[in-house]
Amino acid sequence: MNYHWNWGIFFEPNPMGTGNYLDMLLSGLVLTLKTALLAWVIALIFGSLIGVMRTLPSKGAYWFGFCWVEFFRNMPLLVQLFLWFFVLPELLPKAAGLWLKQLPNAPFWTAAIGIGFFMSARVAVQLQAGIGSLPRGQKMAATALGLTTVQGYRYVLLPMAFRIILPPLTSEFLNTIKNTAVAITIGLVELTGQARSMQEFSFQVFEAFTAATLIYLLTNAIIVTGMRFLERYVAIPGYISGK
């Protein structure tokens, strides 16, 4: 291969005048983490609400949850972000649309909320499965103790269900981080975006993407390790994850 390797490129000043190329990648990482964390908070809140709704006796709640999940789960994330960013403001009344378009950091908010909703559908399905996997007697026992439905979920069902689905939730969190890469399509220059900028400026393609790959792997390794500790900490002896 006729390629001029230059691993020292990371310490050469970048053309934007914001330090060297490594600084550029790290600022991308910061944006990736900010977007992923906000998206994950949104995914957990909405995912939990919708997941619970799908297990309630109420038909209306079940159908609302069903529609939510199918809507957000069945469209490619790339298409969803494009819709929220470019199409939604055109459908609103002109003033509201203009306000939305001129919001500072619009790509960031759109990406975080869009990815959050997309992931919430996946969290909801997992929580529903977690609640569904509990023995039916648990719900009855909660009722027999005189707990209301809310109290039953709060003190009996959810603490168990969340512990059971913790390992798959870890993968979903990692997915959230990886999914932020899609946000370059709406102009969010996160880690992948910065790697692309770097290769366009310097033409050192392989170095740029090798670095991005390593940074993603390292970040995810840290998160997996952290989640393993959390799993062990909340494990219930005798249950699936608590050997």
Next chain:
Amino acid sequence: MKHFRHIGLALVATFAVSQAGAEELTGTLKNIKDTGAITLGFRDSSIPFSYLDDNQKPVGFAMDICYKIVDAVKKELKLDKLEVKLNPVTSATRIPLMANGTIDLECGSTTNNAERQKQVAFTNTHFLTASRYVFKKSSGLKSIDDLKGKTVVSTAGTTNIKQLTEANVAKGLGANIIPAKDHAEAFLMVETDRAVAFVMDDILLASLVAGSKSPDDYVISKDAFSKPEPYGIMLRKDDAPFKKVVDAATAALYTSGEGQKIYDKWFTAKIPPKGLNLNTPISAELKNEFAKPSDSPIPDDYK
């Protein structure tokens, strides 16, 4: 006896090979001779340099130049037949595909600059373009100073966004600069009023405007963020014999007046697939360059 005949054949074959070897072909030329094929990298939407027409066939100004180079290579190697393979590239894949030998020439709109010459080589310049901005006529932005405090878009990873950032600091514009994924999306930002201006190579702006829903609504600025920068056909670095053939071919094309003819075909007449006319007559700088072809990456060399 049979064995002897085999040995004889082998000897003849060896002789033939060493005869061919006497020309001492190396690098890309040797590859082309051995395989009987040359591979051109093309872009799918770099109008009018290299893009797909309605038959999904790559056409354009840079493609025409590349086919002239192919003819010259064929003549140089005295081949009766030279197969031309076409391989799509993007701005992200053009370097790896050039480095690993997938493509021999990149026929697109790649800026020739010193930074990139560390990685690849370029033949004589086929176009010069300066960094300007497009805006809606209704917003009436006359000069770069009118961009003060406004939202301006450019494409991520381009030299244009770099120049915009520098001007923003140097002139104290305080403009909000947002990066877009590609040119089409950046233009969409101006079309939907998300940004007031899009900073890009003026020729790309002209093609985006010509292809938009209402070309009359848009204006390209007189003010420029940069001197005109050269575009070149890209080839592998450190392959002097091949570069010599390619440089000779492009130089002959430009000085003969045929270069001007091909230019007019793509920039001042209707082009496929939709019959757009970019209405961009040849600039004085490019005319000079065609008279005295150069592969210099330095904008100041083109005056």
